[in-house]
Amino acid sequence: MARKAHTDISRLSRGALRAVDMNIKQKTERQLAQKKVSRSPFDRELVRESKRDAVLSVAASAFNRGGYANTSMDNVAEALQITKLTLYRYFKNKQQILFELHMHAMNHGEEALWLAHATGSTGLEKFLICCRRYMQGIFGEFGTCPVLVDVGSLKNPEKDRVIERRAKISKATVKIIQEGIADGTIGACDARLATLYTLSALNWIPLWYRDDGRKTADEVADEFLELFERTLTGQASHQRPLADSKA
Amino acid sequence: MARKAHTDISRLSRGALRAVDMNIKQKTERQLAQKKVSRSPFDRELVRESKRDAVLSVAASAFNRGGYANTSMDNVAEALQITKLTLYRYFKNKQQILFELHMHAMNHGEEALWLAHATGSTGLEKFLICCRRYMQGIFGEFGTCPVLVDVGSLKNPEKDRVIERRAKISKATVKIIQEGIADGTIGACDARLATLYTLSALNWIPLWYRDDGRKTADEVADEFLELFERTLTGQASHQRPLADSKA
DNA sequence: TAACAAGCATACTAACGAGTATAAAACGAT
DNA sequence: ATCGTTTTATACTCGTTAGTATGCTTGTTA
Numbered sequence: 245m246a247r248k249a250h251t252d253i254s255r256l257s258r259g260a261l262r263a264v265d266m267n268i269k270q271k272t273e274r275q276l277a278q279k280k281v282s283r284s285p286f287d288r289e290l291v292r293e294s295k296r297d298a299v300l301s302v303a304a305s306a307f308n309r310g311g312y313a314n315t316s317m318d319n320v321a322e323a324l325q326i327t328k329l330t331l332y333r334y335f336k337n338k339q340q341i342l343f344e345l346h347m348h349a350m351n352h353g354e355e356a357l358w359l360a361h362a363t364g365s366t367g368l369e370k371f372l373i374c375c376r377r378y379m380q381g382i383f384g385e386f387g388t389c390p391v392l393v394d395v396g397s398l399k400n401p402e403k404d405r406v407i408e409r410r411a412k413i414s415k416a417t418v419k420i421i422q423e424g425i426a427d428g429t430i431g432a433c434d435a436r437l438a439t440l441y442t443l444s445a446l447n448w449i450p451l452w453y454r455d456d457g458r459k460t461a462d463e464v465a466d467e468f469l470e471l472f473e474r475t476l477t478g479q480a481s482h483q484r485p486l487a488d489s490k491a
Numbered sequence: 492m493a494r495k496a497h498t499d500i501s502r503l504s505r506g507a508l509r510a511v512d513m514n515i516k517q518k519t520e521r522q523l524a525q526k527k528v529s530r531s532p533f534d535r536e537l538v539r540e541s542k543r544d545a546v547l548s549v550a551a552s553a554f555n556r557g558g559y560a561n562t563s564m565d566n567v568a569e570a571l572q573i574t575k576l577t578l579y580r581y582f583k584n585k586q587q588i589l590f591e592l593h594m595h596a597m598n599h600g601e602e603a604l605w606l607a608h609a610t611g612s613t614g615l616e617k618f619l620i621c622c623r624r625y626m627q628g629i630f631g632e633f634g635t636c637p638v639l640v641d642v643g644s645l646k647n648p649e650k651d652r653v654i655e656r657r658a659k660i661s662k663a664t665v666k667i668i669q670e671g672i673a674d675g676t677i678g679a680c681d682a683r684l685a686t687l688y689t690l691s692a693l694n695w696i697p698l699w700y701r702d703d704g705r706k707t708a709d710e711v712a713d714e715f716l717e718l719f720e721r722t723l724t725g726q727a728s729h730q731r732p733l734a735d736s737k738a
Numbered sequence: 739t740a741a742c743a744a745g746c747a748t749a750c751t752a753a754c755g756a757g758t759a760t761a762a763a764a765c766g767a768t
Numbered sequence: 769a770t771c772g773t774t775t776t777a778t779a780c781t782c783g784t785t786a787g788t789a790t791g792c793t794t795g796t797t798a
Binding site for chain 1 (some may be wrong): 556557558559560561641643644678680681684685687688689691692694695696699706711714715717718720721722723724725
Binding site (some may be wrong): 316317318328329332337338 | 784785786787788
């Protein structure tokens with residue numbers, strides 16, 4: 245029944261939905277398995293990684309809410325109930341935290357693109373798979389990832405690396421939309437602007453989403469997927485029959 | 492002919508389009524007229540206001556591109572080819588610049604809502620009028636306005652004032668979408684998420700738009716209006732006939 | 739129990755940028 | 769040329785925060 249609800253709210257086939265859900269599930273399990281192999285809770289390295297992940301998660305939330313520059317290392321430490329000295333045991337500096345957060349977001353973006361091409365058949369389907377996988381990534385691990393605007397807070401050469409990866413993801417997304425326009429599953433539009441339009445909506449999610457019970461992450465992801473689909477499958481108004489011309 | 496091009500890319504009636512365009516034109520002319528009345532270029536106050544506007548415009552661009560915190564008063568002064576001491580002759584401090592920029596954006600938002608209710612007949616039409624007027628505002632005067640994320644850089648009590656105005660604008664936008672859902676011009680969806688989705692796309696524009704000849708502001712505004720319309724008029728997928736079921 | 743790791747308290751340096759003080763230069767109006 | 773306004777040059781204070789030094793406390797492991 246729950247599966248049926250997914251199918252009802254999106255054009256993605258059951259197979260495509262399953263592929264997306266399985267991808268992140270497998271990835272998560274693979275990561276857990278890698279940690280479990282020859283590792284116990286007494287494994288110093290494993291504990292260290294868990295603590296690093298906790299810092300990244302809390303820092304990501306704080307950076308998204310108030311901005312990187314408006315968040316001090318003391319703020320992050322307080323949220324974790326440790327001192328800022330402890331933070332420097334796990335991260336070289338504040339910039340490294342921001343950089344790794346961006347890298348995680350880029351990893352999700354690239355993984356989403358790969359999965360879209362691996363399992364999607366039409367342009368629209370690829371786009372929706374990509375968005376769903378990306379949303380699952382930014383909702384899942386680390387709670388949230390930083391948004392574009394904080395690229396400005398990164399310093400070179402790391403900043404250039406993130407900008408380069410982001411540009412590639414954006415360009416690949418434009419291509420997917422162009423492919424959809426060509427195969428007829430996406431309505432005619434400026435692919436670049438449509439990409440900016442939809443990526444804006446995607447990247448804005450970490451800024452406002454709160455896990456406050458109002459909507460679960462999955463519900464938000466499903467609704468946004470629905471809105472993405474409407475945006476892309478809608479016809480240009482001069483092609484679409486007027487509502488009041490029906491009779 | 493140019494007028495016809497507008498009509499072709501959006502469901503807005505000619506009357507509605509004209510109302511939006513006339514609104515900002517009248518506002519601009521009214522402001523110019525106010526400046527001209529009993530004012531000459533030798534009018535000290537007029538010159539002072541022009542200089543203030545120039546600071547706001549350049550500061551807005553710099554804040555959008557690199558972020559408020561990553562932009563120093565020296566940076567803003569350099570861009571204007573003056574010294575930072577001169578900036579302090581026109582603004583009390585850096586926060587005042589940011590605050591006034593946010594206020595301008597809120598003014599455009601509220602004006603857009605007023606116009607939407609004054610000239611729109613359906614929910615969809617009101618929404619599109621609102622978006623068009625808002626985009627004209629943030630494109631026109633001052634080039635750009637700061638985005639939501641820099642609210643985090645504002646300090647209280649100004650920050651609370653901006654947040655309050657922004658919340659009202661957001662709530663009013665949700666109501667317009669709900670009205671459209673009720674009158675059938677907007678497809679069934681979560682109005683709050685649809686508002687976040689579309690406002691994200693709107694507020695992201697100053698971050699990426701460059702007047703580099705690729706697309707004019709009006710072209711971007713028109714394309715986005717088209718995308719907004721598709722988003723809102725699209726049917727839920729379980730209601731829309733499948734493309735391959737046509738025969 | 740000893741050794742080591744992890745975290746902490748306290749204090750500190752250094753850098754940066756907002757903002758100001760003072761005096762001089764430049765500019766514009768008469 | 770003079771006077772007033774505007775801008776600038778130079779130097780400075782102050783606050784904030786990143787990041788570090790040192791030594792102590794606590795917890796974990798062998």
